[in-house]
Amino acid sequence: MQQHPSPISGAERPIPPERRLRVAEVRKTTAITPHMRRITLASTALMDFPVRRPAQWVKLFVPAPQSEKPSGRAYTIRHFREELCEMDIDFVLHGDGPCSTWAASAEPGDVVQIAGPRPGFRLDPQVTHLLIGGDETALPAIGAILEALPRGLSVDVVVEIPEDADAQIIHSKADVEITWLPRNGPDAGTATDLAAAMMTADLPEENCAVWFAAEASVVRTVRRHFQVNRAMPRQRLTVSGYWKKGETDFRDAEGDQ
Numbered sequence: 001m002q003q004h005p006s007p008i009s010g011a012e013r014p015i016p017p018e019r020r021l022r023v024a025e026v027r028k029t030t031a032i033t034p035h036m037r038r039i040t041l042a043s044t045a046l047m048d049f050p051v052r053r054p055a056q057w058v059k060l061f062v063p064a065p066q067s068e069k070p071s072g073r074a075y076t077i078r079h080f081r082e083e084l085c086e087m088d089i090d091f092v093l094h095g096d097g098p099c100s101t102w103a104a105s106a107e108p109g110d111v112v113q114i115a116g117p118r119p120g121f122r123l124d125p126q127v128t129h130l131l132i133g134g135d136e137t138a139l140p141a142i143g144a145i146l147e148a149l150p151r152g153l154s155v156d157v158v159v160e161i162p163e164d165a166d167a168q169i170i171h172s173k174a175d176v177e178i179t180w181l182p183r184n185g186p187d188a189g190t191a192t193d194l195a196a197a198m199m200t201a202d203l204p205e206e207n208c209a210v211w212f213a214a215e216a217s218v219v220r221t222v223r224r225h226f227q228v229n230r231a232m233p234r235q236r237l238t239v240s241g242y243w244k245k246g247e248t249d250f251r252d253a254e255g256d257q
Helices: 098-105 136-148 193-199 216-229
Strands: 022-033 036-042 057-061 072-076 079-081 086-092 111-118 129-134 154-161 175-182 208-215 237-243
Touching (some): 036 098, 072 098, 086 098, 129 136, 129 193, 136 237, 154 193, 193 208
Parallel strands (some): 129 154, 129 208, 208 237
Antiparallel strands (some): 022 111, 057 072
16 A cells, blocks of 8 residues: 655744744944944854845844743844845834843844844835835834935935934935924824824825834824825835834734735
């Protein structure tokens, strides 16, 4: 009788490349603004890391006490230098959360694990005008996108930041106009200026697209506005809740990234 091979058990299934954990160590740290710190990670395991588009992201696992399971969070790759096997990840220093707490005191030689990368930003070649917005958690992705945009593209950007000193200089070949919205006191996710600025933005009727990421309730308001009030085609709208007030590990089931 012919013997049929038994099904592969869950433990034996090959791990997808984007889920495989790679060990990396901190090469250096840089203070970008009062509320953002850049951690440069390096590892020979990044030699074949398939970073091909801006704003791709990884799942980052920082060390945890022995009694706790390592906690993974999604972070945007701000820069990737394949020849050096290095990547920069910018962390918002908001005072809580395992990764933000780790980043505030990380030093060269510290070790983390990363998995990825996951999809990033893809520009529709027919788009001539972009509206981009987000809070400080979206700023690393926004910076990576702007630096990769080509000439001839008109881009309006709205970014909510903790305070005036958190504004950044970002270079782009595109025609970019950035509006910074410092809270200067109120907590993140509580101000209304960001949603209002997105929803009142002047956009051409054709060949425009929107990219937006922020706190989940703000994202929900902005998403509905462009879907319902402006009837924007689904493929021209990229909107994601990066975090949710009151939740430690929020995942946006409706998000585009």
